[in-house]
Amino acid sequence: MAHVKTVVTTPFAGQKPGTSGLRKKVSVFIQPHYLENFVQSVFDSIGNTVGKTLALGGDGRYFNRTAIQTILRMAAAAGFARVMVGRGGILSTPAASCVIRKYKTFGGIILSASHNPGGPDEDFGIKYNIPAGGPAPEAITEAIYARSLTIQSYKLVESDDIDLDQLGTVRIGTMEVDIFDPVADYAALMETLVDFAAIRALFASGFKMRFDAMHAVTGPYAHEILERRLGAAPGTVMNGIPLEDFGGGHPDPNLAHAHDLVAALSGPESPDFGAASDGDGDRNMILGRDFYVTPSDSLAVLAANAPLCPGYTRGLAGIARSMPTSAAADRVAAKLGIPCYETPTGWKFFGTLLDAGKATLCGEESFGTGSDHVREKDGLWAVLMWLNVLARRRESVADIVTAHWREFGRNVYSRHDYEGIETAAAEGLMDHLRGLPLVGTELDGRTVSVFDDFAYTDPVDGSVSTKQGIRVLFEDGARIVYRLSGTGTQGATLRVYIEQYEADPSRHGLDPQVALVDLIATARRLAQIEDRTGRAEPTVIT
Ligand code: G6P
Ligand code: ZN
Numbered sequence: 001m002a003h004v005k006t007v008v009t010t011p012f013a014g015q016k017p018g019t020s021g022l023r024k025k026v027s028v029f030i031q032p033h034y035l036e037n038f039v040q041s042v043f044d045s046i047g048n049t050v051g052k053t054l055a056l057g058g059d060g061r062y063f064n065r066t067a068i069q070t071i072l073r074m075a076a077a078a079g080f081a082r083v084m085v086g087r088g089g090i091l092s093t094p095a096a097s098c099v100i101r102k103y104k105t106f107g108g109i110i111l112s113a114s115h116n117p118g119g120p121d122e123d124f125g126i127k128y129n130i131p132a133g134g135p136a137p138e139a140i141t142e143a144i145y146a147r148s149l150t151i152q153s154y155k156l157v158e159s160d161d162i163d164l165d166q167l168g169t170v171r172i173g174t175m176e177v178d179i180f181d182p183v184a185d186y187a188a189l190m191e192t193l194v195d196f197a198a199i200r201a202l203f204a205s206g207f208k209m210r211f212d213a214m215h216a217v218t219g220p221y222a223h224e225i226l227e228r229r230l231g232a233a234p235g236t237v238m239n240g241i242p243l244e245d246f247g248g249g250h251p252d253p254n255l256a257h258a259h260d261l262v263a264a265l266s267g268p269e270s271p272d273f274g275a276a277s278d279g280d281g282d283r284n285m286i287l288g289r290d291f292y293v294t295p296s297d298s299l300a301v302l303a304a305n306a307p308l309c310p311g312y313t314r315g316l317a318g319i320a321r322s323m324p325t326s327a328a329a330d331r332v333a334a335k336l337g338i339p340c341y342e343t344p345t346g347w348k349f350f351g352t353l354l355d356a357g358k359a360t361l362c363g364e365e366s367f368g369t370g371s372d373h374v375r376e377k378d379g380l381w382a383v384l385m386w387l388n389v390l391a392r393r394r395e396s397v398a399d400i401v402t403a404h405w406r407e408f409g410r411n412v413y414s415r416h417d418y419e420g421i422e423t424a425a426a427e428g429l430m431d432h433l434r435g436l437p438l439v440g441t442e443l444d445g446r447t448v449s450v451f452d453d454f455a456y457t458d459p460v461d462g463s464v465s466t467k468q469g470i471r472v473l474f475e476d477g478a479r480i481v482y483r484l485s486g487t488g489t490q491g492a493t494l495r496v497y498i499e500q501y502e503a504d505p506s507r508h509g510l511d512p513q514v515a516l517v518d519l520i521a522t523a524r525r526l527a528q529i530e531d532r533t534g535r536a537e538p539t540v541i542t
Helices: 034-045 064-077 093-102 138-150 184-193 196-204 218-229 259-264 295-308 328-336 347-355 379-393 397-408 423-434 517-527 529-533
Strands: 004-008 022-025 053-058 082-090 108-111 123-129 153-157 168-172 175-180 209-212 273-277 284-288 291-293 319-322 340-343 361-364 368-371 410-421 446-453 470-474 479-484 492-502
Touching: 034 064, 034 123, 034 138, 034 153, 053 064, 053 093, 064 082, 064 108, 064 123, 064 153, 064 168, 064 175, 082 093, 093 108, 093 123, 093 184, 093 379, 184 218, 184 379, 196 379, 209 218, 209 259, 218 379, 259 273, 259 284, 273 379, 284 295, 284 379, 284 397, 291 295, 291 397, 295 319, 295 328, 295 361, 295 368, 295 379, 295 397, 295 410, 319 328, 319 347, 328 340, 328 397, 328 410, 340 347, 347 361, 347 368, 368 379, 379 397, 410 423, 410 517, 410 529, 423 470, 423 479, 423 492, 423 517, 423 529, 479 517, 492 517, 492 529, 517 529
Parallel strands: 053 082, 053 108, 082 175, 209 273, 319 340, 319 361
Antiparallel strands: 004 153, 022 123, 108 123, 168 175, 273 284, 284 291, 361 368, 410 492, 446 470, 470 479, 479 492
């Protein structure tokens, strides 16, 4: 039996997992005992780990490999029988969920700060996913946090670093470490859901695509699936090699950060279809030639067209969307006669609905789309679903979306982010809003019908989540939502979500910033954004 060493430690403040795990600057994570305290708190909070299997991998960012070596030593001390590690320490978040489910592991640890920049001066993150494959629910993350506040020691097995790049099995003490191909299981799952033959035929007919992996984790997945299995032209995948600092970029697939892709998709000679994914592969952005598909519309279009895809020919049980996501999906659900669930922000809230078979597709305005095939949002899956729809309909992205609007009406939508504002100012702004007596009053010609701080009771397990975002709903169906981001690592980020329904097709082509101009002004004035934050304009508009 290998020697198990017990190391005395003291708690760190603030090891509280946020929307999606614990995210801090690398400088915080590399403090002695910091990572170890958190990992031990996880192992102490998830039940008996003896004899179990754990999945482990990350998005390849700086500190990924070092953290994996530490976690392996600690897993051995915690009595795990086996840890499955993606080769090179690589495992996208959806692929981790796939592997956890396929091999029925005792959950997994995913190392990622998602779309946040990477590198020695940037962010790192860690989260635990449960055996169902999804992010740990609040009961577990609260337990982990509580444990981190009282921890006095952690355990590890003393051993040399293992070679993470060599496929095969090695041992740390008695624990097996299986280095496996992080792409194979995921690609096999995609082949069961999406019509690969139809997409191959589409590419063979001259259809052109660009996929921006943003030097993050989806590079190897996209090369294998898009270029090798589906026959997309070499060069379809750009920025396909994962780098520890993502090439200095911000691996967030939106109009601001995926600017190279946006530029590549403009002009009459540009490719037919563009897509990007984030640091850990769970987000997606969908583009047509000179055309941007909002994540809310993407969910609605995929829901309306899902039966074209082999995994969904039997239709959908229901759709779920996060509260700030537009109601475009609700209109599809209403037409299909299926329920549409409105959950708080955060993919974890979809888990119970998916497990209970109440929802088949889920989506969030924050560039997340997914289905019941795994328990995370899945960037490449969304891209493949779009390719499947394009291959079957043989229309352009723009034609598909505008036809969708003609059928269902358009939920004109935009999100304005004010990043890096002072935390006190942000909280003051939210408190100011909460105190307003708005119901029944008129704001710039619109009457407020509902004004609340969104609360959610999970229809499956009855758990209650409060203070999930301030909603101003107007009688004419327009809506303003204010939320503070749960994923930032510096200061606060205020998100303002603005939405208005447009039935008239002659107005569907308007730029949302133009169509929403009055509502945007109302939103700014009501929250006193400039006075309270010093910002006249948002830093990012999507
Ligand atoms: C992560 C989660 C998403 C969530 C998003 C919200 O990406 O995985 O489920 O929608 O964060 O981020 P925010 O910064 O708005 O809290
Ligand atoms: Zn992500």
